[in-house]
Amino acid sequence: MKSYLKTFTKGIIKENPVFFSLLGMCPTLALSNSAWNAVGLGVATMFVLTCSNMIISLLKNIIPSQVRIPCFITIIAGFTTFTSLLLKALLPDLYNELGIFLSLIAVNCIIFARAEIFAKKNNVFNSALDGLGTGLGFALALFIMGTIREILGAGTWFGLTLPELSEPMVIFIMPAGGFFALGFVIAAVNKFMKKRPHNISCDNCPHKGMCRRGEGD
């Protein structure tokens, strides 16, 4: 029982796909400009992730490992199409808001990562729990980002107008503000989780080859 719980919860906080693995950055930054969009995409992704995890786990002995990527993508794309048609019928407004990013769930790296890391090695129930947990973590991250950006950038929350303390800072619903907000949220989460940053030395520096500091040791 405890291991099931662990499988479920680790994706939400400890291995949160956005805040710790830094996966799925593209939809995170593009669609967290309002809480409603963020939650919509998060839930859609969670649904696709859970279903595809289950199916991949069921088919893990049939899929040859040489062609597993095409097989995975076929399964994931199938569920994505299903979700997108469902949303188009039930929530056309949200469907229009999400636009291309709904179809791009098919190539979301979180879903691939979970299929590759977890679903192809574990049983159906565990895979479903893992998909649900990771999807929930993704939705939660999007919700936090969407809340911060919508409140600061538009002065609303889920479309409700909040009491106006100041002019909304429009930059927060622009892409640049998304990067700002993501950086601050990750910093806050790391602080909260007492995660130490990686030791930054000259070896890890992207400018290592060009910089002259430390030459001649």
Next chain:
Amino acid sequence: MSKFIVEPSPHIRGNNTTDKIMTRVLIALVPALVMSVYIFGIRALYLSIVCVGSCVIFEMLYRRLIKKETEIDPSPAVTGLLLAFCLPVTLPYYMAVIGCFIAIVVVKQLFGGLGQNFANPAITARIVLTLSFTAQMTYWAEPFHYRTGQEALDTVSSATSHGADALSGATPLALAEAGEQVPGLWDLFMGFHGGSFGETSGLALIIGFIFLVLTKVIRSVTPLAFVGTVALGALLAPGESVILHVFSGGLLIGAIFMATDYATTPVSIAGKFVFGVGCGLITLVIRFFSDMPEGVSFAILIMNILTFYIDKITFPKPFGMVRESFVFFKKNKEGKKE
């Protein structure tokens, strides 16, 4: 000592300290402050005080938060004053405080504090404010509006409700883009036109420039290259006025005070020249071809980001050494050995 580390300059230390340099920059900004109070009224002074005060307070609070010793240092005051000079005089005070937070905490301290920031704090804060509060940041007061009996109003919303005819102005560049009459040479030079309150007076800024060059705080190469490029571009472009392009907008304050920031601009003379020309070209491109009337702030920010690479290309050859060929020219390495 086998450990030999090559660092950027300075290698030979004079008796200049950060305090001295920053104090001189503050002194150089005083004429512009006096002119702006004369042109735009006492609110310019208040806004400057708010910006300087909040920058100093943010710097102290942040250093206390991360448990670094607090040095009493005029550099946040310089940042605050420069940021204030880039704001329209009618901007609400709290927006200016937000700008100071971005300048000091986000741009400067998060990257390591004084001398470590990769972009000019004042410029970046101005850009963030412009993108965030576009209406308030592009609301230009008419010069001498305070003499017409109307107070410098606190917010734009109250300004519009008071009948904005005495207050609403436009920068000369915006007027030119709209094809309207621009102020004459004298008004442009003295600063009697709409704009951010510290940037309008060419005279005051040039006095500051001469002071800084004479006290050797800055080298004249970046401002001259920057302004020269813009002037040349305006001269060559059909139907553009050189005087207008040099004396309006943020060109002078940007070229003199922001493109000469030590931490964010190249070290060598050649690098400074490249930096100035690059800034000028980007400014011209934005002024001529984009729908924004002004591009100095974006030009400086973009060149700030490129500074590392400019420094790399223009690294001076140490005496007695063969210049290390840059990556692009690696093929010629054999040929060079002869």
